[in-house]
Amino acid sequence: MKLGFFLREAVRAVRRSAAPSFAAVATVLVTMLVLGVFIPIVQATNGAANTVRSRVEVDVYMKTKSTAADAARVRKELLAVPHVRSVQFISKQAAYAQQSKADPQAYKLLGSNPLPDTFHVIPDNPANVLSVHNALASAGTGPTRPGGGSGTIDSAIQSVSNKRNDTKKILEVTNLVTITAAALTVLLTIASVLLIANTIRLSLYSRRREVEVMKLVGATDWFIRWPFVIEGVVVGAAGALLAIVVLGVTKVALLDPLAGNWALIAAPRTIPFTALIAVLMVAGVAVSALGSGLSLRRFLRV
């Protein structure tokens, strides 16, 4: 009985105040559209930034005369360094095979194999790459290690790649991209909430006298509030639904044909469309219902 009453009241309110309701639906529609476009873009950007960052590593070159035993020892030492996630060994033969395939004539001319054994040291987190590099390159400050040589942690190591500047730049740029995306997301979310809340507040303001009368007749706060909350749910759902339809049509008509050619659109890390729909629906309904319920609070103080 009561739920039925609240539903009827909500539907009546939507019908009677068609213009404010339409404005609210349109607001939700626009904000959800922007969010729906923005979420995948942020994710694709973050995904791209992370891919770049995951390629950040430290290369360790062995001396040409080092033996397999040296290599095994160095591997253990590298793994013992803090923040090292994994170590990848490329033997000089493997490196030669790889390079000579790329440029067979040049390597045939050389005759012998000039390439050293190489370790790719991958840090647990791209941000730690510099500390790993420092640990490997400045053994002088650390405790003495077996066969400790000058400059590196092991005498069998010829050199540690010094791409300090490049690495730093990559980290800075990708950091900036991630932070910007996060900041934009926060701003956009705040803007959406405020926009929807304001629209709702306007439509409530035109009905504040009605609320006042209800209070004076002896209606409890929740008796007045429920129809407004349900109205918010209806409006939010309608707006989100329209936004989803628009997004769906756009995706099928414009994006899907392009996805084959353009890697960013097909980026595997972006949110699946069904999940995006769910997020938009929940966000639209929740913001709009909460907005109605909360905005009403100040008018209930009679």
Added chain:
Amino acid sequence: MVEFRGVSKLYAGDVGLDQATFSVERGEFVFLVGSTGSGKSTLMRLLIKELEPTSGTIRVAGHDLDDIQRKRVPYFRRNIGVVFQDFKLLPNRTVYDNVAYALQVTGGSRKEIRAKVPDILRLTGLSTKLHNLPHQLSGGEQQRVSIARAFVNHPPLLLADEPTGNLDPETSIDIMRLLYRINRTGTTVLVATHDQTMVDKMRRRVLELSRGRVIRDEAAGLYTRDETTRDLAQRLRAPSARPPGLQQ
């Protein structure tokens, strides 16, 4: 029924009500007179706990208003019907729905609503206007809707704040007659007004306020209790021959 003891209300330095003390018995019909700003509306709003007094105690039907929690205020208000000068009807509901809302608020069943609403609308003479919207009615009709809404729960106390303030004399008499009819069912009625001729002719108890003070409380016992509403209306319509026994 209603008891004010040393009640004061200050608005940021201005006096709304100053040490008001009086009481109204069950079933009385009381006029509250005084110029604008004398404290009539303040008194009404204190009675429905829309405002809190600065000091003093107010008792309504045995309840100290100070003891009623904010959450319980809606339930308290259901025992008081309120009629306003500007009617305060819900603008986009029909006459029927406006009255029904007061019952829906209290959790009245659909059956109860269907039984009570036509009844009260017949009593107030609105049977032909059930499905009209407020803006399609005359002022007098709107005020009758608002009285119907106030009375549909049969509250023990009915407050009317300037109920005839916006109405012509003839319509005012109809409204007063309706309020008197409600009073005859045993409901205590408190009417704020500055329609002096109406007050004089009705011959009911009068509380006069000035600058927030009760400066006159008289005429109790002067009126004939068992007057029919028809007689009352006739007397009100009569050209103002001052009724015997009422002193200026």
